Each structure stands twice: as C-alpha cells, then as structure tokens.
Amino acid sequence: MSATRSLVGLTFCACYPAFYLVNKYVLSVLKFTYPTLFQGWQTFVGGLLLHVSWKLGWVEINSSSRYDVSTWLPASVLFVGIIYSGSRALSRLAVPVFIILHNIAEVIICGYQKCFRKEKTSPAKICSALFLLAAAGCLPFNDSQFDPDGYFWAVIHLFCVGVYKILQKSQKPSMLSDIDQQYLNYIFSVALLAFASHPTGDLFSVLDFPFLYFYRFHGSCCASGFLGFFLMFSTVKMKSLLAPGQCAAWIFLAKVITAGLSVLLFDVTLTSATVGCLLLGGIGEALLVFSEQKGS
Template identity: 65%
Template sequence: MYLKRPVGGLAFCLFYLASCFTNKYVLSVLQFTYPTLFQGWQTLVGGLLLHVSWKLGWVEINLCSRSEILSWLPASVLFVGIIYAGSRALSRLPIPVFLTVHNAAEVITCGFQKFVQKEQTSHLKVCSVLFLLVAAVCLPLCDTEFDPNGYLWALIHLICVGAYKVFHKLWKPSSLSDLDQQYINYVFSVVLLASASHPAGDLFSALDFPFLYFYRFHSSCCASGLLGFFLMLHTVKLKSSTTSGQYAAWSFLAKIITASLSPFFFVMTANVLTISCLVTSGVGEALLVYTERTGT
C-alpha cells in the first residue's frame, strides 16, 4: 500500500495504539466506568494543552466569528455523543469488536451521499460499505459473549460518528480550521460533561471507586489525557499534509495494528464466525481505502 509521510504516519499509529490501549485499561481492567468524569477529564486536559499551545504560539487558532462558532455547536453535541457512547461501549466490548462496529459509520456517510446528495457512487465503494455493514450486523449474532448494553452503546457511537461526518460535509463556513473546531469541541464537552456528572450519578459514585487513590489509576488517567491530545494533534497534522486517500490508509493501518495486538493484552473470546466478521470488516475498509486513493 502506498503511504506517504512515514514519520508522521507512524507517530499517528503509535499514539492511536497507545491511546486506545490506555483507555481500554482504565475502562475495562480498572473498571472506571464513569464516562462523564473520564471523558470530561480527557477533554479538559486536551482543551488546556491546546489553549496553552495556542498562547505560546505553537499552534494557530482563530475564533473571531461568533456566528461560525455557534453554527459549529451541533457538531460539538455529536462529538460529546461520540466520546460518551464510545467510552461506554469500549468498557464492555473488546477493541477489535468495537472498531468493527465503529467502521460501519461509513454506511451513514455513504448512504447520505448516494440517496440525499444524489452523488455518483462507484460499485466498488458500495461493495466496501456493504462489507462493513454485514460485518457489523453479523458480529453480535456470532459473539459468544454478547453484551447487549455494549452493542447498544456501540450503535449510538456509530450513529454519532456518521452524523458528525455528514455535518462536517454539509457545514459551509471555511474559516474555522480543524484545530478551531477541536478547540470548540473541547470547551463544549468540558462544560456539558461537568454539568452532567452530578445528574448522571458519576460524581459521587466515583468516590467509591476502589482504585481512586492508587498510583496506577492516576498515571493511567494522566496518560489518557496526554495521549488523546497528541493523537488529536497528529491526526490534524496528518490530514493537512496528506491526501484523503493517504490519511485513510494510515488510519486503516493504525486500526489493524491496534486490533491485532489487543488480544495479547486484553481478554477476548472469539470463534471462527467472530473472526470472519472481523476479517470481513477489514476487507471492507481496505476496499474503502483503495476507492479513496484512486478516486473511484
């Protein structure tokens, strides 16, 4: 596969792997299942680091137009849905299973382009999307450790990811850069998640968390915030320095590495049918990367 920007791409893959594994460790191994607090912490760290980087002149953020900021808020609501539902799902599902369902969000964007915007869609792209859809639909039926709540949150996460991508395609103003959008997402997420932590019951329930005063919990939470921030920066940088097809290839590689290594670190029970679904999803995304790269 043709991959440009090897240093930046490999750094992106490394941060993707480390961030995913750290989140999984906190959510599943330590069982810190309080998403308003965990995701609120991550977005707070990301927002503070991005703000400091902006004030030090390391990154450029321009938030002059209030109307454009307000017009981006629906996407910020979807962003909160993505990270909240994703946190719930990842705490219950193995990483390869979660990524397989996550990949099916492309069905929403492709369906929107074909049936709403009436864009021409190649047969190869339709075929790739069907692979992703079949894998995501069949996986719960084949999963020997089927968790209905986990799959429900994964479905909500999938819908939010697809809707976020669709909104991004429809959103017309161009003065807000990717970093501007992420800065707004961070600020909105911190405010909303902090406000929701008490009504959701997470604020006081977390006081009974058994590892609350343990070093490994504190270090894992710090690592999750820092890794999430660096993953965001490398994602923005990679998108700006490569074509959409090249970025899709690096994203595919990062998911393959993460999914392949995760069974060595986290418990996962799989049978032939489950593995077939995972492979089908991988084939579908590989075809999707090919269509992005060739423009077909």
C-alpha cells in the first residue's frame, strides 16, 4: 500500500509541472490567448476521457439526482471562472508568481473557517496565512515583470478557487463524489465555453493565429488536454489514498518543482526582492503543510 501511495504521489508530481509548463508554453511562447477555445478544448478532452473511463469500468460515476446536480451548479460556474481566469493570468505572469498568488485561496478558506464556521485554527495555520498574504502583497511592488492585467485575472482566479473549495468542503457526504463533481464540471464548462467563444470574439479571431497549422501547436494542445485529465485523476486518487497532510506535502513539492523548472525554461526576471517574496510564500505553504500534518 505504501508503494501505491508513493506511486500516486510521484505521478501527481510529474503531471502537475508538465501540465502547467505546457500551458505556459502555449499561452506565453506561442501566444495562443483565446481562453474560451483553449479551456474548452481541455475540458472537452477531460470530459471525453472521463466518460470513456466510466464506460470501460475504470471509474465509477453515479447517476445523480437533479437536486444534487442543481446544488453543484454554482460550483461548476466557479470552476469555469477558475480555468478561464487562470488561463488569462498564466499567459501574463511568471509561473512562480502565479503559484504564489494562487496560494492565497488557502487564506480565503482559513478566514471562512475562522470567521463563519468558528473553527479552531492552530498558530501554524494563522502564521501560514500571514506569510502567504505578505508574499502576495509584496509581489506587485517587487515584480520587475509586473503586468496589471495578469494580477487582475490572478485575483479573480484565487477568489474563484477559494470559494470553490469552500463549497466543496461544505458539501454533504451523501452527495456527489469527486469524480461526479469533475464530470459535471467538464460538461458545464464545455457547454458554457463553446457558447461564450462567439461573444468574446475568440471563435473568429483564432483564424489569425500564426501557428494554427503548426505541429508543435497541435502537439502542445493535445498534451495539455491529456495532462489535464491525468492531473485531475491523480489528484482524486491521491486524496482518496493519502491523509490531508500527506496530500499537502506532495502538492507543495509539485509546486516547488514547477516553479524551479519554469525559471529554467521561460524568460523569468528574478530580483533579490522577488526571490524574497517567493521564499516568503514558500515558507507560508510549508507552514500550511505542517499544520495539515498536525491535523488542524
């Protein structure tokens, strides 16, 4: 069993950086900035692979009641907000910066649990939230590649992630499983993004994309779709097999690997102040891992 858990964790750590680095390549290097089409493609591939896996008996998707589906609908709307705003932010921000800002979602969750649920919060988790806030707050003033639009979309992204996780945690145990939730997310996302591609102008603007018929673009898009599915599947598997503290540790490791590789692969300007902000954010997430392992 321990070998299986390690294999799942290692698979997650391979899929996480691969997914984000391929996305960054498509969005920033190839400059495919048509999020309704790019995210629509990813969710279409993910939904198709999940449906095929269900039909082959590899995963179980329960036939949910209309009430369960309608109850999950707000979360599916937030999921679309997560992937759309995340795509817009990642196209403009360095990967380490995007990760630090993404982590603020944990502060939103912590604040909700403390202020509205009146849950007991450990000193380690409070310190973690403060470090994460300090890192994200200082970044805009020390980022030599500062992009206002990138930060704007990152704020929307982290807000959607935080509220989505709150809805997920507040769901009754008898309702949808993680796979059920993701299946509904995929279906809703494909439908909404396909509908939105015309009003946003992406549907016709993509015809002017210079790499539309290049193999490296096609290969990168295919890789992003498959990697997104494998990342989702490994995440669900990891959460079902590992304790929350162990999951948090694997996620932290995957983020460190992703940030490190992105500096080597992409044009990232790091000043001493920027590195300080990133280290501060890293300390904050390490404290979050510690608090999760302590069961707080």
